Amino acid sequence: MIIQCPHCGERVVVKGLGRKPLNIPLKNVYECIRKHRSVAVAANKLGCSQGYIHKVLKDNGQTLREVLKDKIATL
Numbered sequence: 264m265i266i267q268c269p270h271c272g273e274r275v276v277v278k279g280l281g282r283k284p285l286n287i288p289l290k291n292v293y294e295c296i297r298k299h300r301s302v303a304v305a306a307n308k309l310g311c312s313q314g315y316i317h318k319v320l321k322d323n324g325q326t327l328r329e330v331l332k333d334k335i336a337t338l
Contacts, residue, residue: 285311292319296330 268275287309295305296316306313320327 285315287311287315287319289319289323292316293330296327297333300331302327 264277264280265274266277267273291309292305295308296302299305299308302313302316306316309316317327320330
């Protein structure tokens with residue numbers, strides 16, 4: 264990607280902007296939540312935010328309550 268330097272005004276090539284996305288497998292999220300029974304502890308163990316865990320569950324059509332009640336078959 265080519266951007267304009269804010270200091271000198273010349274065009275500069277950069278490899279990428281922003282943070283790389285987390286790619287934590289869904290199975291790891293399920294197992295960690297079931298093991299620790301807490302989103303906060305699971306997020307800490309996985310090295311992500313609590314919001315990321317909720318987003319992963321939502322993207323896969325699951326809720327925290329379903330995961331904790333073991334209504335979801337292990338992948």
